[in-house]
Amino acid sequence: MSELLDFLLQNDPSFRKARLPSLYSDFRSQQTLNPDGFVANVSAWKHGLSNAALAGHAPSKSPARNHLTLELDGALLRALENKQFGRPLALGTVLQEALASGEMIPLPQFLRATQSIYQKSWGSLPFAVAGWALKQIGLTGGPGDSMPRDQVVVVIQNLEAIxxxxxxxxxxxxxxxxxxxxxxxxxxxxxxxxxxxxxxxxxxxxxxxxxxxxxxxxxxxxxxxxxxRDPAETTTISEEDSAIASLKELMEELTKQTGVLSRRVDDLNVAALDAVRRKNTVSARAALKSKKLAENNLATRHATLGQLEEVAAKIQQAADNVQLVRVMEASTGALRSLNAQVGGADRVDAVLDDLREQMGQVDEVGNVIAEVGVGGWCCGRGGGGYRCEALGEG
Known part of the structure; x- marks a missing residue:
């Protein structure tokens, strides 16, 4: 059993034993006779192949397995071959559906496109046109399928996950x-x-x-x-960005070199001690000489790395200063706008004077009401209704 098929059987619930006869059959006729079954089979194959590719179990000519692309060729059919059910007879139809819906896109088209695949829907490709395209490369679906050679598609589901x-x-x-x-x-x-x-x-x-x-x-x-990208910054690559990128790559390379040289110094030290223990003075002197050379190289690398780290620290500090100035500029603008809405100290004084006047009027009204309340009120029927009068103190 191939690595791909073993992955599907072990990890994908859609490829349980009871489902295999349907998945490996020529289920193209179900598109009209049993649409739900057709959709279920197509979906199972699309998701199964996508997940297997993402996990690195799809056949690939690349020394490093492809995870975001799928190679459509004879190797894929052979990897899916089952001892009991043979090869999947409707795999061509599955891939035709995936291409028509935009879930898979031919690699050359994907890399050449200048517009986003989401702005210009790849799923708008008519089913008949997708079928015609697959026929040109030898993939039509059904028992007579012959897989295309050297055809690669980009798996959008996997790209979204990454x-x-x-x-x-x-x-x-x-x-x-x-x-x-x-x-x-x-x-x-x-x-x-x-x-x-x-x-x-x-x-x-x-x-x-x-x-x-x-x-x-x-x-x-x-x-x-x-x-x-940072939404608050320019989206273009500046000369400063390129310089920083080169600096960081050089620092990483020097860090790796210092690690290699440190291990070499340790190894030579062990070799020298071993030679002394065996009383092999020639080997001991050679090991010590090589150790001294490695230590000199290591010291040079560390010195250079230290200088680069200092430069990097200054660059980071300068970048932080740029952000700080931008924040201060934005804050200044916000304060200017808010102060303009306030209208200055004279307007505030006028508003406060008006507020005090209105508060004083409230107090005056309250005092009048309080004075009236001291004498009480007398209410009775008269004049065709109820009438209330304030009573005097006498």
Whole structure:
């Protein structure tokens, strides 16, 4: 049993034993005779293949498994072959549905598109047109299917999942310095956390960067430099951004080199001690000489790294100052607007004087009412109704 089929049987509830006869049958006729059954089978295959690709279990020619794309060729059919039911007879129809709905997009079209796939719905492709396109590459559905060669589709469901994971991972990267990378540094920083330790293929990386920049508006990309967008800042890549990206990549490379050299110094030290213990003075001197050279190289790397870290700290401080000035400018504008609404001290004095006058009138009315209440009131019938009069003190 292939790795792909084993994954589907073990992890996807839709591929339980009782469902396999239906899934592997030529269920194209169900589209009119049993629409619910047809939709259920198509949905099971689409989600099953998408999940298997995301987990890295779909056949791939790439040394690093593809997670965001699916290769439609004979290897996929062979990987899905079941000893009891053979190959899935309606797989072509499933892929035709996925292409027509925009859930899968041919890789060349996806990479060449300049407009977002959400602005111009790929799902608007008529079913008949999608079927014609698949016939041109040899995939029509049914027992006579022959899978296309070297055809790759982008799986949108998987891109959405990785994009969500990326947003979660980068949520706390608020400082400008933390949001700028070279392409190489960006890939090394995030791919392990996005795929639970698995690597992105070169093809998947290009697809992901295109999706996050063009379709999700999360990244700004300019050749070598990638920047996580901040709505409050410009969306273009500046010369400062490119310089920061190069600096961070160099710091990462030097950090790796210092780690390698530190381990080499330790290994040479152990080798020298071992040679002394064996009274092999020639080997001991050679090990100590190599150790000294490695220590010198290590000291040079540490010195350079220290200088770069100091530069990076100054850049971060300058970036923070820029943000602080922007906040102060915005605050100044807000205060100016609020003070304009207040109208200045003269207006406030006038308002307070008017307020005191009105409060004084309230007090005067209250005093009159209180004085009337001292003599009491006499009410009785007369003049065609009730009449109340204030009683005098006498």
């Amino acid at each position: 994009a969500k994971a990326f947003v979660d991972v980068t949520a706390d990267r608020t400082a400008p310095f933390e949001r700028i990378f070279s392409r190489t540094h960006f890939r090394r920083t995030f791919e392990a956390s996005l795929l639970q330790g698995q690597r992105l293929s070169d093809q998947d990386f290009d697809v992901l960067v295109k999706f996050l920049s063009r379709d999700k508006d999360i990244l700004a990309v300019d050749g070598h430099t990638i920047k996580i």
